[in-house]
Amino acid sequence: MRYCRDMPAPLSKERRRLLGLVADHILEHGVNDISLSSLARSIGSNNRMLLYYFGSKEDLLDEASLTALERFPGIHHLMGELDEDGEPEVLLNRAWTRIADKRNRPFLKLFFELFSLHARRPERNDGYFRRIATQWPEGVARLLVREGADPATAEVCAVSIVGLWRGLQISLLAGVDADELTAAHRRSLAALLAPVPAS
Missing domain, CATH: 1.10.357 (Tetracycline Repressor; domain 2)
Structure with missing residues (x-):
């Protein structure tokens, strides 16, 4: 299920967990040439779950970048x-x-x-x-x-x-x-x- 930007997925514990893992990954490895499937594999998830919670790879990276910023x-x-x-x-x-x-x-x-x-x-x-x-x-x-x-x-x-x-x-x-x-x-x-x- 794809969530629109004005109707975000629930701020569940699992969503926060996934967001934190993606932030970890992009801070260490960057985002160049990263695919949704390789990102999902690297954090122990799958495409369907990431799309359910974040709507698209771009929206996921957008939010993960903001999550990363909070660490600095x-x-x-x-x-x-x-x-x-x-x-x-x-x-x-x-x-x-x-x-x-x-x-x-x-x-x-x-x-x-x-x-x-x-x-x-x-x-x-x-x-x-x-x-x-x-x-x-x-x-x-x-x-x-x-x-x-x-x-x-x-x-x-x-x-x-x-x-x-x-x-x-x-x-x-x-x-x-x-x-x-x-x-x-x-x-x-x-x-x-x-x-x-x-x-």
């Missing part, structure tokens, strides 16, 4: 931390430090693998990347508006800052020294925040 609190709670009191530059530099933490590398690898597949076939993991495309820029813009930036300026700055993070993440995964990237982040961030009113 430094990234999962990143936008919430920007709502705390503090100077924007301090909070945003701290956010980069959270992102660059070595413990987050498995999730960063999964994220960019999913993104490369999505770029080739936009229908894959569409819901996941629609959320990703809006949540971080909105969180950063909210911080900047709170600091006194007008909404248009805050939006442009936020998109630029998240773009900076994405580029630095790629360099990080390519093996560039984390301290060097952090120094680059501090310099670039200061320039990007120049249009934002000082406290």
Whole structure:
């Protein structure tokens, strides 16, 4: 039975168990060229059961990616931390430090693998990347508006800052020294925040 996105399968214990196993698998092995049947075999299930609970392979990977994200609190709670009191530059530099933490590398690898597949076939993991495309820029813009930036300026700055993070993440995964990237982040961030009113 296929469940529509507006009528999800019951949040049963078995569904949560399967979701956790799939998250384990994709964090360790990635998702490239994975078929539903091979995924089912690897977690001791079958196609019919996965389709019953998740509707499609794409929906399953979408949810499993979010489940995987929950295991990396430094990234999962990143936008919430920007709502705390503090100077924007301090909070945003701290956010980069959270992102660059070595413990987050498995999730960063999964994220960019999913993104490369999505770029080739936009229908894959569409819901996941629609959320990703809006949540971080909105969180950063909210911080900047709170600091006194007008909404248009805050939006442009936020998109630029998240773009900076994405580029630095790629360099990080390519093996560039984390301290060097952090120094680059501090310099670039200061320039990007120049249009934002000082406290």
